[in-house]
Amino acid sequence: MSTSIRFDSIDTVASAVCRDEEPVLLLTDFDGTLCEFLTDPNEVELAPARRQLLASLAEHPRVDVGVVSGRPLDDIKHRVALARDLYYAGLHGCDIEGPDGATTVPIDGAELADLTEAGVLLEAIAADIDGAFVEYKRQSVTLHVRAATPEDRRRAESTFRDETSDLLARERLRLQPGDCVLELVARSSWTKADAVIWIRRDVERRRNDRVRPVYLGDDRTDEHAFSAIDSDGVSVAVGPRPAGARYRLPDPAAVELLLGRLLRDITPG
Numbered sequence: 001m002s003t004s005i006r007f008d009s010i011d012t013v014a015s016a017v018c019r020d021e022e023p024v025l026l027l028t029d030f031d032g033t034l035c036e037f038l039t040d041p042n043e044v045e046l047a048p049a050r051r052q053l054l055a056s057l058a059e060h061p062r063v064d065v066g067v068v069s070g071r072p073l074d075d076i077k078h079r080v081a082l083a084r085d086l087y088y089a090g091l092h093g094c095d096i097e098g099p100d101g102a103t104t105v106p107i108d109g110a111e112l113a114d115l116t117e118a119g120v121l122l123e124a125i126a127a128d129i130d131g132a133f134v135e136y137k138r139q140s141v142t143l144h145v146r147a148a149t150p151e152d153r154r155r156a157e158s159t160f161r162d163e164t165s166d167l168l169a170r171e172r173l174r175l176q177p178g179d180c181v182l183e184l185v186a187r188s189s190w191t192k193a194d195a196v197i198w199i200r201r202d203v204e205r206r207r208n209d210r211v212r213p214v215y216l217g218d219d220r221t222d223e224h225a226f227s228a229i230d231s232d233g234v235s236v237a238v239g240p241r242p243a244g245a246r247y248r249l250p251d252p253a254a255v256e257l258l259l260g261r262l263l264r265d266i267t268p269g
């Protein structure tokens with residue numbers, strides 16, 4: 001890790017969020033932001049203390065909370081496991097549910113055919129790399145290489161680029177590189193920017209008031225969300241990766257501290 005990376009203090013970020021009495025829309029990514037990464041993504045669990053902080057913030061009269069993830073909607077709802085008035089965005093925003101509304105982005109037939117073809121190519125790459133596996137979602141197909149050796153990861157990435165270039169040239173899928181994942185996504189699918197915009201609009205409609213959007217995320221897919229946070233909002237990158245966010249915290253443990261501070265500092269109802 002480079003020593004030139006500067007992290008902000010919890011105080012600095014909390015002050016930006018709580019600088020006036022505007023209601024807060026707190027949106028957060030899940031993996032790498034609320035939870036530390038594990039080699040097997042199926043084993044990632046939200047720590048009870050963090051779940052309690054999200055629940056308490058969601059109950060605060062001036063706060064709305066949403067979790068925005070690349071995981072499928074049911075998966076992220078199951079892992080966060082809070083029934084109360086939360087927003088959940090799965091598949092980077094292709095499936096969103098709120099307290100009184102939901103939206104699903106349809107994927108067209110030609111894109112689906114290309115995703116099927118991509119699955120065959122990615123399975124062939126995964127078969128040759130120890131620890132690699134392919135994940136299928138409604139709008140994407142993903143090669144996971146977190147469990148592979150660094151050398152095998154590089155080999156997988158280079159083979160991936162060679163093998164998928166013809167498919168990408170048809171322009172029905174786009175490449176979404178993430179942290180140890182290579183994902184091919186249907187072009188018509190939403191990004192986390194669309195999710196931020198949809199949720200913010202829904203919250204402002206329900207409140208009949210403006211809100212300050214806050215977004216926390218660690219991954220390259222979170223750049224879309226950062227770009228949807230205007231100058232009134234607060235974007236926070238988690239971890240050392242170069243990011244377009246205004247603020248930066250080191251890890252999910254710091255995010256937990258921030259949530260606790262916000263609970264204390266946001267103006268009561």
Ligand SMILES: [Mg+2]
Pocket residue numbers: 029030031032033217218219
């Ligand atoms: Mg993440």
